Amino acid sequence: GAVVSQHPSWVICKSGTSVKIECRSLDFQATTMFWYRQFPKQSLMLMATSNEGSKATYEQGVEKDKFLINHASLTLSTLTVTSAHPEDSSFYICSARLPNLAGKYNEQFFGPGTRLTVL
Amino acid sequence: LAKTTQPISMDSYEGQEVNITCSHNNIATNDYITWYQQFPSQGPRFIIQGYKTKVTNEVASLFIPADRKSSTLSLPRVSLSDTAVYYCLVLNTDKLIFGTGTRLQVFP
Numbered sequence: 204g205a206v207v208s209q210h211p212s213w214v215i216c217k218s219g220t221s222v223k224i225e226c227r228s229l230d231f232q233a234t235t236m237f238w239y240r241q242f243p244k245q246s247l248m249l250m251a252t253s254n255e256g257s258k259a260t261y262e263q264g265v266e267k268d269k270f271l272i273n274h275a276s277l278t279l280s281t282l283t284v285t286s287a288h289p290e291d292s293s294f295y296i297c298s299a300r301l302p303n304l305a306g307k308y309n310e311q312f313f314g315p316g317t318r319l320t321v322l
Numbered sequence: 323l324a325k326t327t328q329p330i331s332m333d334s335y336e337g338q339e340v341n342i343t344c345s346h347n348n349i350a351t352n353d354y355i356t357w358y359q360q361f362p363s364q365g366p367r368f369i370i371q372g373y374k375t376k377v378t379n380e381v382a383s384l385f386i387p388a389d390r391k392s393s394t395l396s397l398p399r400v401s402l403s404d405t406a407v408y409y410c411l412v413l414n415t416d417k418l419i420f421g422t423g424t425r426l427q428v429f430p
Contacts, residue, residue: 247420296365300416313365
């Protein structure tokens with residue numbers, strides 16, 4: 204299947220700093236990528252849809268100025284957590300969608316996730 | 323988007339068949355039923371998808387009754403490595419909205 208990578212796999216930062224997380228589709232082009240956040244023992248929460256060459260679409264309640272998303276190429280989307288605070292500590296996961304295939308609908312491939320800890 | 327309801331947790335033993343049922347009473351005509359699996363500290367992984375009747379792949383089977391208001395994910399002969407959270411999603415768009423999922427614990 205298709206492979207999606209994330210970098211870094213984990214990061215620890217001080218409160219007030221910004222952190223950039225990269226999401227790459229390694230063997231396919233993804234015009235659309237998605238960013239999720241997951242707190243311990245909870246489900247994934249969709250944060251935003253990242254569209255190549257255009258602005259991201261954020262879900263209700265997600266601050267676009269705090270979570271900056273850039274999808275500069277067909278294989279790379281970045282999520283920057285600006286002025287991070289301890290409450291931003293979470294597991295951030297990206298996914299990329301393959302074009303719809305016969306018999307399948309919107310199958311998505313997920314990255315391994317990035318664990319962010321803000322001190 | 324159709325809301326899904328599934329058991330919070332299930333226990334099983336190695337070698338047993340596990341059936342996880344998901345309710346989606348408000349499923350729309352264009353909706354597909356999709357299941358994902360997630361291990362701790364990893365991204366979810368696609369398991370199976372179906373629209374109606376039965377779908378089977380090398381990992382699982384998905385049973386969907388005629389009214390499509392529920393679906394059952396069947397895992398044959400589970401092993402310890404099947405311990406994970408299983409999410410049922412009903413979708414017809416790009417956006418995946420995850421519910422609470424079912425935490426499956428497999429014991430030796």
